[in-house]
Amino acid sequence: MTHRRDSYHHGDLRRALIEAGTRLARVGGPEAVLVREVTRQVGVAPNAAYRHFADREALLDAVCSQAQGAVAVAMEAELAKVRAKGDAAGRARARLRAVGIGYLRFAQEEPGLFRTAFSFPADLSRAASPDSAGASGLSPFQLLSSALDDLVDAGVLPRAQRPGAEFLAWSAVHGLATLAVTGPLRALSPRRLRSLANRLLDMVDRGLPATADLHSATRPVR
């Protein structure tokens, strides 16, 4: 729409295709991003897309990055809400919590885009696209990592526990998000879902830093 189509050439077809794809993904998730429909919306022949994307998968990857950027923006919005009061430890914990809340809120409010953002591309290397960042220039994953670094600096999380902690926190939040978006929790009212989210974040906050005593009952398996 922002692009001229007075003439044979489009001007910035690639961007237009991504935007149309994002609109479709917003409503119908990744499976709604069809080459033919996207080109139809832009008013161009189906094959024109192949001048800019190797195949449907490549187009979807681009839309995916765009959606991840939207997730990052949602997380940043929640981060902006934490007030600077309190001690460093409390602030760091609040920042980690805000990251999780932003993630979950986005999943709830934009299920189509959320599913698209985390229907991970076939080749992992594509993860680092510039589109997948928010206003701060950080991707969702980087925002989480940064929050965990703060937690270490504040002395809440032992530095030895830091490596891999992204994946523990991310797992918990991502699991709830997917269960809420596509899974059995999708019928839940936003009210109850928020309550569950708060309990989950309590669990992470409480369980992420390993306390000194490892209970003897839990031995590693195999």
Added chain:
Amino acid sequence: MTHRRDSYHHGDLRRALIEAGTRLARVGGPEAVLVREVTRQVGVAPNAAYRHFADREALLDAVCSQAQGAVAVAMEAELAKVRAKGDAAGRARARLRAVGIGYLRFAQEEPGLFRTAFSFPADLSRAASPDSAGASGLSPFQLLSSALDDLVDAGVLPRAQRPGAEFLAWSAVHGLATLAVTGPLRALSPRRLRSLANRLLDMVDRGLPATADLHSATRPVR
């Protein structure tokens, strides 16, 4: 294969279609369960499937239930390994951990089936199919619920915290499983993944029962 195809009628086509679909899902995940391919494998015309399933989605639901049954079996196998020694609390914790380990192990060893099992059906009501149970007759979700009940009986988890606890534990484990199967953790070696799984289960074990002191820094959002 176990069914006669000496004649026009098949005998038990419905079951044969589900089994073929499961084989396909094992290799290629839910998107590999195509009506045409399934019928091709059974040696029957594509439309024959429509005598037994309303549409592709219905067939996929049946395969999904079957896959959930396989998950339940994996969880039961892991439950069978916990030895009866120790106090009730330790045993209950070990059972919850076994449930999680079985889930994660299945995700790692059968990614196609795992993705199929938890690409939730369009209508949630279909959740309660008899196929989705393991040898004990319990579905994965029911096995988890039962483990949590044990945790309450053993006095580890306060009864007041019990409602909804399934979803907290499930979220954490399911999140790690999906990140490991389709997400950025899929490149991880089984060794490192097991380590991550153990840390995650530690986190759940430590964080699930809410301790008395709620840290003042984490206030509910909104």
Added chain:
DNA sequence: TGCGTTAGTGGACACCGTACACATGCAGGG
């Protein structure tokens, strides 16, 4: 002004899900 490169078009092919009309052969009543 002319020409090469880039971007978009048109038509075709294989594959998918699925609706409709038809063929088959098993089961039960005369």
Added chain:
DNA sequence: CCCTGCATGTGTACGGTGTCCACTAACGCA
């Protein structure tokens, strides 16, 4: 024993999809 009804599988066809190929338009540089 045969006939008939009905469940089950077949054949054909339609619209949709992704994507290949040859073709064309027009932009930008010499």
